[in-house]
Amino acid sequence: MQISDQSIELTSEDSHKLDAYVVHPERNKKGNVVIIQEIFGITKHIEDVCRQYANEGYSAIAPALYDRFEKNIILDYKQIEEGKSYKEKLAINDAMKDINAAILFNDGPTAIIGYCFGGMLSHIAASELESICAVSYYGGFIAEKYLEKTPQCPIMYHFGEQDFAIPMTSVELIRQHYPEAIIHSYKEAGHGFNCEMRNDYHKLSANLAFERTLNFLNKHMETN
Numbered sequence: 001m002q003i004s005d006q007s008i009e010l011t012s013e014d015s016h017k018l019d020a021y022v023v024h025p026e027r028n029k030k031g032n033v034v035i036i037q038e039i040f041g042i043t044k045h046i047e048d049v050c051r052q053y054a055n056e057g058y059s060a061i062a063p064a065l066y067d068r069f070e071k072n073i074i075l076d077y078k079q080i081e082e083g084k085s086y087k088e089k090l091a092i093n094d095a096m097k098d099i100n101a102a103i104l105f106n107d108g109p110t111a112i113i114g115y116c117f118g119g120m121l122s123h124i125a126a127s128e129l130e131s132i133c134a135v136s137y138y139g140g141f142i143a144e145k146y147l148e149k150t151p152q153c154p155i156m157y158h159f160g161e162q163d164f165a166i167p168m169t170s171v172e173l174i175r176q177h178y179p180e181a182i183i184h185s186y187k188e189a190g191h192g193f194n195c196e197m198r199n200d201y202h203k204l205s206a207n208l209a210f211e212r213t214l215n216f217l218n219k220h221m222e223t224n
Contacts, residue, residue, distance in 0.1 A: 003054040005047075010063060010105060012097040018067035020102055021047055023054040030057040031132070031221040032106035034099060036118030036125070038195070039083030040075040041066055045195045049115070056214055063102040065121075068094050077197050087117050095121055100129050109224045111217055114139065116192060119157075126151035133220040135213050138163060138191055143170035147177050156182040156216050158209045160189030160200070184212060 005023040012018065021042055033053050037046050042064050050060035066073040066086055075083050099121065103110050112134040114122030119139025126134035127149035134155045136142070155178070159171045168185070175183050186193060186209065190200035194209060 003051060005051065005054075008105075010098070010101040012094075012101040014094075014097055016068065016094070016097070018098055018101070019064040019071065020105070021050060021062045021064075022059070022105075023047075023050040023061075024059045025054045025057050028057050029059060029108075030218065031108055032059045032061070032110040033217070034102045034106075034110060034112045034131075035060055035062040036099060036112065036114030036121050037062060037065060038116035038118055038192075039087045040077060040079070041073045041083075041086075043074055043077075043197070045197050046115075049113075049194075052210070053113075058217070059106065061102045061105060063098045065090060065095050065098050068098070077195070083117075092121075092124060096125060096128055099125050103129060103131060109221055111135070111220070113137070113213065115194060116140070120146065123151065123155070123157075124149050126153050126155050132224050133216060135216065137194055137209070138166060140165050143173040143177075147173065151178065151181070154180075154182075154216070154220055156213065157184070158194075158213075159183070159185045160191060160193045160202070160205065161185050161187050162190040162200075165191050182216065184209065 053060040109132040112122045112131045115137045119136040122136045137158045186205035189202040189205035192198040192200045193202040194206045
């Protein structure tokens with residue numbers, strides 16, 4: 001399937017302007033996905049993820065959340081401490097406004113998919129914003145800080161069992177707290193297992209998680 005990509009500007013409800021990377025399928029559009037970044041910004045990996053979903057018939061948009069304080073922040077995957085500092089600087093309420101601007105940009109049913117920091121934000125967004133469904137990849141601090149957030153749409157979580165940052169005890173707490181959620185864990189995967197630019201990339205787990213996510217999206221798009 002042919003796709004087309006571009007950079008656009010969004011405006012949040014508080015009149016903040018932010019960039020976003022958008023990829024559209026040329027035909028047979030199934031729906032929309034908002035891709036929420038890791039702590040490293042709108043990296044080539046995040047752009048690749050957008051193209052991956054566009055190749056499956058989804059318009060994908062990734063809002064640049066760090067535009068709240070500086071444009072074009074794109075970090076190397078070794079710049080973990082710098083990424084953490086930007087994450088801490090970004091207010092959750094502001095992130096929700098910018099994610100919502102990306103949701104409202106779309107015409108038709110929209111899902112939310114987030115990775116790492118974005119995995120946490122997708123969990124929060126599922127409880128506060130309007131979306132068809134949500135998917136959280138290795139979102140940190142959900143069990144520790146955000147169990148009071150109750151997703152208002154179907155949600156799927158992906159976790160690596162070798163994740164240094166998210167122990168399986170935290171995953172079990174999420175499982176107990178949200179019995180209706182779909183939770184997958186991957187025995188050989190660590191943190192960031194979906195990203196080919198990270199040391200923890202695990203191709204088999206990434207492929208299986210993508211297949212599961214795609215089936216989840218297709219199911220909920222078809223019923224709306």
